[in-house]
Amino acid sequence: MAAIAAHKLQIIRTLVETAPDAALRSLELALSGAGATGSLASVRGLVEDETASRFVRNNILAPIVPLCATRREGQIQFPSAALPRLWRALKAEVPSRIEDAAAKCNPWDLEQGVPEVFDDLCKIAATGLRDPENAAFDSVRSICDPEQLAMCLQLSTITRSCLPKLSEWVSRMSDERGAAARLAYRDACRISEDAGPLLLDILSAHLPDDWRILRVISAVMDRPSDRYLASSEVKEFGERILAEIDAAIVEVETFNFSDGERVGRAAAQTAHKVQLQIVEFQQSVDVAKDGPWGKRLARHKQAMAKACEIRMDQADKVLEAALPLRSISMMSKKASKGAARLTEEPDEALIRRAQSALAFIAELRSCADKAGYGTSRNKVLEKLNSRLDPYIEDVLHVARTGDGGDSGLAVKYLDVAAGFIAYTRDDKTAEIVRRRAAAAIAA
Numbered sequence: 001m002a003a004i005a006a007h008k009l010q011i012i013r014t015l016v017e018t019a020p021d022a023a024l025r026s027l028e029l030a031l032s033g034a035g036a037t038g039s040l041a042s043v044r045g046l047v048e049d050e051t052a053s054r055f056v057r058n059n060i061l062a063p064i065v066p067l068c069a070t071r072r073e074g075q076i077q078f079p080s081a082a083l084p085r086l087w088r089a090l091k092a093e094v095p096s097r098i099e100d101a102a103a104k105c106n107p108w109d110l111e112q113g114v115p116e117v118f119d120d121l122c123k124i125a126a127t128g129l130r131d132p133e134n135a136a137f138d139s140v141r142s143i144c145d146p147e148q149l150a151m152c153l154q155l156s157t158i159t160r161s162c163l164p165k166l167s168e169w170v171s172r173m174s175d176e177r178g179a180a181a182r183l184a185y186r187d188a189c190r191i192s193e194d195a196g197p198l199l200l201d202i203l204s205a206h207l208p209d210d211w212r213i214l215r216v217i218s219a220v221m222d223r224p225s226d227r228y229l230a231s232s233e234v235k236e237f238g239e240r241i242l243a244e245i246d247a248a249i250v251e252v253e254t255f256n257f258s259d260g261e262r263v264g265r266a267a268a269q270t271a272h273k274v275q276l277q278i279v280e281f282q283q284s285v286d287v288a289k290d291g292p293w294g295k296r297l298a299r300h301k302q303a304m305a306k307a308c309e310i311r312m313d314q315a316d317k318v319l320e321a322a323l324p325l326r327s328i329s330m331m332s333k334k335a336s337k338g339a340a341r342l343t344e345e346p347d348e349a350l351i352r353r354a355q356s357a358l359a360f361i362a363e364l365r366s367c368a369d370k371a372g373y374g375t376s377r378n379k380v381l382e383k384l385n386s387r388l389d390p391y392i393e394d395v396l397h398v399a400r401t402g403d404g405g406d407s408g409l410a411v412k413y414l415d416v417a418a419g420f421i422a423y424t425r426d427d428k429t430a431e432i433v434r435r436r437a438a439a440a441i442a443a
Contacts, residue, residue, distance in 0.1 A: 016046045020080070024051060056102045057087045060118045061125075063159035064152050066205040074240055075210075076152070076201045078144045085143070089136040090125055097121055114160055122156035129153070152202060155195060158187050159202050166203060169219065170212045178219035185220045196220075197234050204237075211241045211277055218284035225286040226293035238285070238293060241277055245300045248274045252307040255360075257318055257353040264356035267311075268363030274304050275367040305373045308364060312373075312380045315357040319384060322347065322354035323391055323417060340394045342405030346416050358384070358423035384424045392417050392433055399440040411437055 019027065028051055031044040058065050061083065067076055068083040091098050097117060104115040128137040129146040140146065152159075162169075162184050169177050188199040200220075204213035217234055218224070229238055248270045255267040278301055281287060287294040325338030361380060368374040395417065397403065398410040414437040422430035 016043075016050050019050075021054065024054070053087075056098075056105045057083070059105050060101050060121050061086065062118075062163070063122070063156040063202060064149070067152060067202065071205065071210075072240065072244070074236060075205070076148065076198065078149055082140055082144050082149065085139045086125055086137075086149075089128060089140060090121060092136045093128060093134075094121070094124055097124070119157045119160065122153045126150040126153035151192065151195065151198060154191060155188055155199055155202065158184055158199060162199075162203055163206060166206060166216075170207060170215045173215055173219050181216050181219045194233070197236070200234060200237065209273075209276075211244070211280060213237060214241070214280050214284040223284065223286055226288060226291040229285055230292040238281070241281070242293065242296055242300070245274050245277060245304075249300065249303050249307055252304065252311060255311075255356075257314075257356040258349065259356060260352045261355040261359040264359035265363045268360045271304060271308055271364060271371070272367040274300070275371040279370075301372065305371060308368070308371075308373050309376045311357070312361050312364075312377060315354075315361055315380060316383055316387065318350075318354050318357045319387060319420065322350040323387075323413065323420070325391075339404060340391055340398065340410070340413060342395070342398060342409040342413060345409065346412055351416055351419075354420060355423075358420055362423040381424050385421070388417060388421050388424060392421070396436055396440055399437060411441060414440075 016024070016027070024047065027047050028044075031040060031047055064078075065083065068078045068080050071077040097120065101115065101117045101121060104117065125137075127150075128134045129140060129150040131137070132141075137146070140149070162181075165177065165180060169181055173181075185196045185199065188195040192198075200213055200217060203216065204210040207213060214237065217229075217237060221229065221232070221234075224232070226238075229235060251270050252267050255263050257264070278297055281293070281297055285293070287297060289295070289298065324341040326341035327338055361377060361384075364373075364377055368377040392414065394404075395410045395414050398405045399407050399414060401407075414433065418430045418433035418437070421433060
């Protein structure tokens, strides 16, 4: 295979250098089988070199890496392009120090602690950003606030010392760990009055759930009252979480069943997250019922419970539409809602709506009891199962005998009903229904 022309290779190099990390990993995996020669080998070499360079870069600039990604409004963030541009500026400014740092990025070196050169490079970057005469950093200054980024880099020594302890701080805070958090916060405040809150914002970016930074704030401020925290320099952290809960309630109230199972599950996971956030607030902050945040939390809890109950109550009608019934004789049992109407093919759009509603209810299992709507959920499930159970028996009868409808359609509706009962009960029950359907077909 002919080699790639130089100008085309340069285009590929530019694409590789600007590719997001996830895309770069996909490229590396896709090219892993490329041979040692040929055009693909050249591309693989570019990808491997870029991967190695990013590994070094992300270790040296670790404190700010998650800041160069999309975050919520109000949180500190920089354009994704800031990270590679900052790295190129450093390589141009102090190439020998970069080589020294790269040599110390081996796992066995990192196990001995953070090499001093890492923090030195962050300080050099901060100085370069603040120097308008330093042209190497012009490309970075053109896309973000250089002083804000410089301050984040200036805090890198403190941030880096906190990162190994952060998971312990948010999982199980102790007196010793609380003292370490307070010390880090004070060290940041010595650099600048607003550097303490900035440090907390940076640390929150390194957490899978950034709102768990409340635990660190609680330790730093010795579990403050909501009145104190709502008027302090870190009030924005609480306000952001409350705003996020507001948005989550709207999401649950308005998500569309027509968008299918994935959206239903996502809405329930959002409700679960809200329940965790409210608990986090109550554990980290001394919340008063009449406090500025206590009142809002109480309203949020009630609003989310109401939203979930309303959406769960809608499931019965959605299920009825997906599994239509026909009227039966007035002489039948009073409790009967009708027999299965097996005259048309199952409607995929209606099935998708039912899957969304039922997935929402199923996914609420993890939080409904703790959030105060567990009883409502159990009642809804009981109602749904009281509809599904006789429907399945009715359709099974048709599938076996052909009496009362098309046996071919009956089998299709059985499969649909089995999928539904997996949400309202479990997969084992659904499998039993499918086995009974298979037996009916074979009979």
